[in-house]
Amino acid sequence: MLRLSALYRYPLKSAKGETLQEIALDKLGLAGDRRWMLVDEASGRFLTQRAVAQLSQLSALWNATGGLTLAAPGHSPINIDLPGANAELRGVTIWRDTLRVPDAGNEAAQWLSEFIGKPTRLVQVPLDRARSTQSGYGRDDDQVAFADGFPLLLIGEASLQDLSQKVGRPLEMLRFRPNLVIEGSEAYAEDSWKRIRIGDVEFRVVKPCSRCILTTIDPQSGERSADREPLATLQKYRSEADGAMFGQNLVNDSDGRLEVGMPVEILE
Incomplete structure (x- = not known):
């Protein structure tokens, strides 16, 4: 069974994240995220x-x-x-x-x-x-606060495990700054999802997330990896026209509440 295994919020863009057990949603994603x-x-x-x-x-x-x-x-x-x-x-x-x-x-x-x-x-x-989300994806009335392009980012635990194995060392999930982490799926299963439901809230999966040099910064020490990992490895096997992809951007279609442990249903 798929379930929501972790929730993260980043009140200040590019500063440290908060680990949450539950959180409300508004039209810009997690309440208080990157406001x-x-x-x-x-x-x-x-x-x-x-x-x-x-x-x-x-x-x-x-x-x-x-x-x-x-x-x-x-x-x-x-x-x-x-x-x-x-x-x-x-x-x-x-x-x-x-x-x-x-x-x-x-x-x-x-x-x-x-x-x-x-x-x-x-x-x-x-x-x-609020701003409009990145043009060309989602709906015209989708909005975002100060996140780069979309309100929410989802990553599967199995995807991180696969990347860690390829890099050759354990990688912290916070290095990739997701909001929602899902367990129970195969690696990169989220690439094929179009709509999901968690609790009473439906989400649209609108665009893969193009990764940048921030992924090479240790979230605890702030030090940058001398070997450019994990970005270097992502660029070898996850590259598309817009960059190295890891994780999926989401838009929530209603308010509601999320709690760690909730089941995740793939609607499309």
Whole structure:
């Protein structure tokens, strides 16, 4: 039987993830997932571990008020409130999208600028300011917060085991930053799924996930693999026109709630 074996949320794009036992869904995927993002103060362009490796050591936990609690080595934790209705709007760029979203204020900016080492702002995206998902996939009204292209990422446990065997060492699931992990399927079975149901929620499988250099960063130490693994191996046997594929992007078709252990049904 297929079942949901793990749930992960990433409140701040490209920072550490949270391991969850249960979570609600809204129209942008897991509640609170990648609703916050760091941007360069001058340009408004988004920042990730691709350019700022120390983000791998930044903990950003969703707190009871809907805000963030930030913590990092050598820095005292700080609680950041959810921006209010009168918060300053900041123009930001994420990939090819530009939008105006609430800024989290100067206290957060100062803390993060000191941690990163350059002027940085923290921004948050409300439901009513979400982006459209990647053009050419899914439906015209599908939306996403600050995830790269789609609200959710699914990976099968067997797929990770197969990749680990090919690389020759165990690989951490968090290296690939999924939201949903499925056990009980064959390796890469998720490649053929089109629609699935978990609990009362149906999901559309809209696009394979093209992997990048972030997969070579150890999620615990933040160090990059000298041998470029596992990306080098993925490029040998999982390459398509858009890159090396691992995992599937999903869109949820309703709100609802997920809990680890729920059965997974393949609808199509």
